[in-house]
Amino acid sequence: MRKALISAAIAAALAPGAALATDGYFAHGYGMKSIGMGGVGIALPQDALAPATNPAGLTMVGDRIDIGAAIFRPVRGAQIQGSGNAPANGSYNGNDSSSFVIPEFGYSRTIDPKLTVGVAVYGNGGMNTDYKQSPFAAYGGTNPGGVDLMQLFIAPTAAYKLSDSNSVGVSLNFAYQRFSANGLEGFKTVSSSPSNVTNNGHDSSTGWGVRIGWTGQISPTVTLGATYQSKTKMGKLDKYKGLFANQGEFDIPENYGIGIALKTTPRLTLAADVEQINYSKIAAVGNPVDCLFQGKCMLGANNGAGFGWRDVTVLKLGASYQYRDDLVLRAGFNTLRQPIPQSQTFFNILAPGVVEQHLTLGATWTLSNGNELTLAYMHAFKKQIDGVNSIPMVPYGGGNANLHMYQDSFGIAYGIKM
Numbered sequence: 001m002r003k004a005l006i007s008a009a010i011a012a013a014l015a016p017g018a019a020l021a022t023d024g025y026f027a028h029g030y031g032m033k034s035i036g037m038g039g040v041g042i043a044l045p046q047d048a049l050a051p052a053t054n055p056a057g058l059t060m061v062g063d064r065i066d067i068g069a070a071i072f073r074p075v076r077g078a079q080i081q082g083s084g085n086a087p088a089n090g091s092y093n094g095n096d097s098s099s100f101v102i103p104e105f106g107y108s109r110t111i112d113p114k115l116t117v118g119v120a121v122y123g124n125g126g127m128n129t130d131y132k133q134s135p136f137a138a139y140g141g142t143n144p145g146g147v148d149l150m151q152l153f154i155a156p157t158a159a160y161k162l163s164d165s166n167s168v169g170v171s172l173n174f175a176y177q178r179f180s181a182n183g184l185e186g187f188k189t190v191s192s193s194p195s196n197v198t199n200n201g202h203d204s205s206t207g208w209g210v211r212i213g214w215t216g217q218i219s220p221t222v223t224l225g226a227t228y229q230s231k232t233k234m235g236k237l238d239k240y241k242g243l244f245a246n247q248g249e250f251d252i253p254e255n256y257g258i259g260i261a262l263k264t265t266p267r268l269t270l271a272a273d274v275e276q277i278n279y280s281k282i283a284a285v286g287n288p289v290d291c292l293f294q295g296k297c298m299l300g301a302n303n304g305a306g307f308g309w310r311d312v313t314v315l316k317l318g319a320s321y322q323y324r325d326d327l328v329l330r331a332g333f334n335t336l337r338q339p340i341p342q343s344q345t346f347f348n349i350l351a352p353g354v355v356e357q358h359l360t361l362g363a364t365w366t367l368s369n370g371n372e373l374t375l376a377y378m379h380a381f382k383k384q385i386d387g388v389n390s391i392p393m394v395p396y397g398g399g400n401a402n403l404h405m406y407q408d409s410f411g412i413a414y415g416i417k418m
Contacts, residue, residue, distance in 0.1 A: 022380050022407060023314045024279055024339045024353050025149070026125040026255070029053075029360075031104065032068050032413035036362015036376035037318025038332025040271040042259025043215060043225035044318070047374075047415055048106025051120040051157040053273075054213035054227040054259070055169030058108055058116045058159035066106040068374070068413025073099050074128070075382075076405040078135055078349040083391060083399030088138035094352070096130035096144060104413070114161040124151040124175065124252065127351045134183045135349050139396055141198075145183025147350045148202070151252060152176045155211070165217040173211055175232045175252060178204040181243060181350075190292055191299040193242030200239040207234035209252070221263045228256040231281065245283035245304040253278045253285065257314075267322040275316065279309040279339055286310070289347045293392040307351055308344030312336045318360075330362035330376075338383060345387035345401040352403035355380040364415075372415035382406035 022028040029039025031049030041050060045057025048066045076094045083089050108118035127149040134145025152175065159169035184198035191197045209232035215225045232252035241248030257275035264270055280286035287306030291297035297304050318332035338354040362376040387400035 022355055022358055022378070023275070023334070023336055024125075024277060024309065024312055025127045025351070026277055027123060028334045028358050028378065029316070030120070030122050031066065031106065032070075032374040032376040032411050033330065033362065033364060035070070035378060035409075035411060036330040036332065036360050036374070037271065037320060038334040038358065038360050039314075039316045040259060040261075040273045040318040040332065042213070042227055042257050042273045043223045044259065044261040044269065044271040045215070047413075048108040048118055049104055049120050049122060050106070050108075051118065051155050051169065051171045051211070052122050052153070054215065054225050055155075055157045055171040055211055056159050056167040056213040056215040056225065056227075058118050058157055058169055059161050059167040060215065061108050063110055063418040064106075064108050065416040065418065066104070066413055068105075068411055069101055069103045070376070070409045070411030071099060072102050072407070072409040074405060074407045076129060076352050076403075078352065078404075079402040080135055080391070081400050081402065083397045084393070085138055085397030085399075088135065088397065089399070092131050092133060092135045092349075094129040094131045094146060096132040096146075097128060100128070102409075102411075116159045118157050120153070120155045120157065120171070122153055122155075124153045126150040127353065129350055129352065131183070135401070136183055136186055140186030141183040142185055143183060146181075148180045150178055167215050169213050171211040173209045173229070173232055175207050175209070175234060176204065177234060177250065177252075178202050179237050179240060179250070181240060184243070187299060188242070191242040192301040192304065193247070196238070196240055196242035196248070197299065198243070203237045203239035205235035205237055205250070207232050207251070209233065223261040225259040225261075226257070228254075230254055242300040244300060245287055245306050246302055247300060250284045251282050253282045269320045271318045271320075273314075273316040275314040276311065277314065278311045280311050282306075289344060293396075305347075307348055308341060309339040310341060312339050326366040328364045330360075330364075332360040332362075334358035334360065338385065340385055340403065342385060342388040343390055345385060345390040345403050346396075348403060349401055352405050354383045354385045354403050355405050355407060356383050357381045370417050372417070374413045374415065376411045376413075378407070378409045380405075380407035
């Protein structure tokens with residue numbers, strides 16, 4: 001029965017889906033308890049999804065299975081102003097696809113007093129825009145227009161207690177991603193492979209990387225944590241080798257962070273994480289698009305044009321309060337400087353990941369059978385980025401592209417204590 005439940009949960013997590021995540025294109029947190037606390041978790045593991053944030057935390061969650069899913073609703077759009085290409089000017093709604101399901105699964109098993117093993121399956125992040133009336137139609141594209149990116153991690157994990165107060169852990173991150181683009185015919189003339197830019201259906205690739213971590217209980221009330229995830233080297237998206245730099249290369253960037261958890265009273269725990277995501281180190285994401293418009297590079301070429309994203313530093317704050325013996329309440333806040341420079345907004349009409357501030361709420365009920373029901377809500381406040389000299393005069397007619405977005409998600413998870 002238990003093996004069948006695990007197999008079914010992994011199969012559900014592998015089902016096709018897409019989302020536009022919140023810290024750039026990464027999720028703001030992993031596991032419903034973390035999601036309800038602004039995404040904190042480096043020093044505060046709470047369930048079997050802990051390896052997604054810090055694999056060392058698995059030694060602190062016990063034997064359990066966690067299964068959950070969130071409904072995610074991003075509201076995104078763009079505006080083009082001041083273009084000499086008059087048909088391009090106007091506002092565009094990128095929400096023809098509006099709601100997405102994001103599943104999660106975690107399993108943790110204590111082998112002996114020092115060793116714990118498990119697996120976490122979760123959506124790492126993604127990006128989706130769906131313009132029924134595409135901004136790029138005025139530049140030689142077609143309707144509809146947009147992109148669909150989904151990334152999934154399967155992370156088998158081992159965590160080991162070095163002592164009663166210190167643990168280390170490692171996860172092997174097996175990654176799967178799929179991508180499609182539509183309506184970008186206007187960019188074929190600046191591509192190294194014009195037939196592999198747009199309208200080729202979904203393509204997929206796989207790859208792997210590692211995440212390592214440490215947790216240490218400094219005192220009865222203070223726990224620290226640190227984690228590092230390597231760049232995840234992915235296979236190439238051949239159907240879109242004319243869009244992404246290095247002939248369809250789209251690797252997942254390295255990220256790392258530190259965290260602290262403070263048990264300020266027997267009932268109240270406060271936590272904070274600082275995370276760095278190095279988007280600029282991935283050519284398809286970080287290379288600026290300027291060279292394309294200056295005729296110095298091409299889409300899809302070696303070190304070709306990308307989306308121009310900069311690195312981001314994310315601050316996550318969370319609070320957990322044991323309101324009753326059977327009820328825990330949570331709240332959190334997550335903030336960053338969004339990754340898109342004002343000069344790079346034109347191409348990022350496809351990927352307007354500009355939200356910066358997130359408010360979260362959550363709760364867990366312990367049921368009469370000892371298992372747990374957890375709810376989590378997230379709202380990312382509306383953010384608009386106005387372009388500055390973002391559309392080149394030649395050949396696109398000049399002007400600026402402005403981007404905006406806000407988001408909501410609601411999730412539920414069931415935790416089975418074994």
